[in-house]
Amino acid sequence: MNEDLPAWSLSAEAVEGIAIASQWPEKVTREWALGDATGKGVDVCILDSGVDGDHPLVGGLDSAVAVVFDGDETKVVPDEEGDVVGHGSACAGIVRTLAPECRLHSVRVLGSGNSGTGDLILAGLEYAIEQGFHVVNMSLSTTKRRFAELLHELADDAYFQGTVLVASAHNMPVESYPWRFSSVISVGSHEGTDSWDWYANPTPPVEFFARGVDIDVAWFGGSTLCCTGNSFAAPHIAGLSALVLSKHPGLTPFQLKSVLYLTASNTGGSE
């Protein structure tokens, strides 16, 4: 970034200085967006219950940390336990299936008891943003109002820094976060069984619907489970995001969301 550029306003003579190189096609199609993409070069973080990197569906991890309590404070330590609940591995396997060459990272914030989960999620998300991961999958949420403001600030930090947060929508009539924030990509389930079908929702706050029904996901001991839930819709969009970013590095979260919108199964750009 050129430091001479104005931060808060744009003078007439500075306009030339912010010319943005863009090579957008006349029509954005899936072929343009992610055709032949593999996710190579893209870092995807699974903020969850840990990930079993040895599971065949996960196919290896590039890093794994756990957020734990140290007294009243939280700290990030190397993850020695892997997945303690099974949920993170399920999400990681879905991302790997769609984006086989992405780099997968695990940040464990769930599973070590239920007290203080909100603090662990906040600290884990902060860590993930600091690492500069391109995509962070959050198939989780908190109902605690007191965490909402801090989560909102972190989500905005991620948005402006270029880290895409993909969060599963809560399909229950409760207020929960961060999926409701406009700076994240929120995902619910459709009833189809094609992982390459996703839909843009014209009536947010849920912005996209992805495959969330009858999915064979990674489970303990190298086995699989057939599962249904929004938890598994979010990593589909995370995997698709990795594909788009591997083919078009440097897209901002705003641009990526637009590409996903333009190439959704119900918006005419799905060929």
Add this chain to the structure above:
Amino acid sequence: MTEGNSYREAVAAGMLPSEESHRALLQSIVDVARAIFDAKASSILLLDRATDELVFEAVSGEGEGDLVGMRFPSSTGIAGWVLVTGQPIVIDDLQQDPRHARQTAERTGYVPKALMAVPLVNGETTLGVLQVLDRTKNRSHSLGEIELLILFANQAAIGLDLLQTARRARAVAEQGEGGEAVVARLAALLERSEDDPAGLRLLEALESVLSRLKP
């Protein structure tokens, strides 16, 4: 809270329905859930925050009569999965996971092949999990099933909240000290001695004296 309100709450605590009547509400919810989904079992698990464990509070079908009161760590199993993520889930072919099957069988004596589970949320607080095991109806609309289960979960969450509130109030009434606890115990005693009006007459006399003392 004003002192007047706390005394009134103490009276309410002394007159609360019994634990059994709250349990009956939870039991009816799992009975109906089991019937609607044509399932082999349904259960409600309460999160005990003091010990970070899940406790079976109501069971219909397989395990009924044996499981109520049984505990296990809150982050384990499918119920733990639902609790920590706060997301409803439907799982089929559970038998593919030998570890889960063995652990479940050791705990409950029953190994489900499929289950649906949904968190029980009241306001900001996750209270527990509602499960439906081995439903036998044709599954054509999983998302519709989840939505139906969520309706039951809302009822169950209200029932669990009432049960917990009653337990806390009863603990104050039975073990607490101070004016509220005394009033709660008095209210409970009066509830139990409806046929003997002597105590009530004494209290009416006390009320008369106290009302004269008031400025």
